[in-house]
Amino acid sequence: NAGVTQTPKFRVLKTGQSMTLLCAQDMNHEYMYWYRQDPGMGLRLIHYSVGEGTTAKGEVPDGYNVSRLKKQNFLLGLESAAPSQTSVYFCASKTPGQGHYEQYFGPGTRLTVT
Amino acid sequence: KNQVEQSPQSLIILEGKNCTLQCNYTVSPFSNLRWYKQDTGRGPVSLTIMTFSENTKSNGRYTATLDADTKQSSLHITASQLSDSASYICVVSAIGGGGNKLTFGTGTQLKVEL
Numbered sequence: 595n596a597g598v599t600q601t602p603k604f605r606v607l608k609t610g611q612s613m614t615l616l617c618a619q620d621m622n623h624e625y626m627y628w629y630r631q632d633p634g635m636g637l638r639l640i641h642y643s644v645g646e647g648t649t650a651k652g653e654v655p656d657g658y659n660v661s662r663l664k665k666q667n668f669l670l671g672l673e674s675a676a677p678s679q680t681s682v683y684f685c686a687s688k689t690p691g692q693g694h695y696e697q698y699f700g701p702g703t704r705l706t707v708t
Numbered sequence: 709k710n711q712v713e714q715s716p717q718s719l720i721i722l723e724g725k726n727c728t729l730q731c732n733y734t735v736s737p738f739s740n741l742r743w744y745k746q747d748t749g750r751g752p753v754s755l756t757i758m759t760f761s762e763n764t765k766s767n768g769r770y771t772a773t774l775d776a777d778t779k780q781s782s783l784h785i786t787a788s789q790l791s792d793s794a795s796y797i798c799v800v801s802a803i804g805g806g807g808n809k810l811t812f813g814t815g816t817q818l819k820v821e822l
Contacts, residue, residue: 636812
């Protein structure tokens with residue numbers, strides 16, 4: 595099993611450009627998440643999905659859109675990139691519910707917006 | 709506002725020595741607490757998960773403790789190795805939201821030296 599994979603690993607964008615980050619998981623998890631990690635701050639939730647065809651806003655959703663057309667994939671889109679979106683983006687997935695269900699993280703995508 | 713605070717911010721120890729990392733939280737209502745290890749350039753990997761009724765959980769040389777009354781947790785690393793060099797993140801989950809309400813600490817950066 596590859597677990598959670600993310601594409602691309604690195605990307606440099608100019609202000610105003612658009613791009614899509616792809617997350618794929620092969621663990622048959624219902625829930626998937628997109629986070630951003632910035633220096634000196636904890637991971638912050640951008641959007642999440644509790645199943646195919648459903649998405650919800652997290653803590654910092656502005657400037658991002660997501661889609662979950664297939665259970666194994668979760669896409670994060672930036673329509674018009676801004677320097678404030680320079681960050682490391684992590685995707686995660688988990689089994690539904692509370693308790694001892696951990697989130698499995700991908701390796702991250704480092705995005706720089708100039 | 710839910711918060712997770714970790715100390716120290718960074719720590720340097722010699723290989724073979726023990727160390728203890730601290731986590732204080734104000735997340736309510738409390739569901740569970742997790743410790744993650746994040747190697748440089750990688751995604752976080754779960755070390756332990758503890759619910760309200762658990763006050764100790766071990767994973768090899770890693771032992772986590774939880775005091776739900778004082779809202780404190782610690783991660784003790786025994787006989788440190790160079791490979792323990794990483795950021796250790798405390799994550800607290802609140803009840804509700806299907807396990808999606810996570811609050812992340814900013815991490816303790818540990819460096820193990822020869």
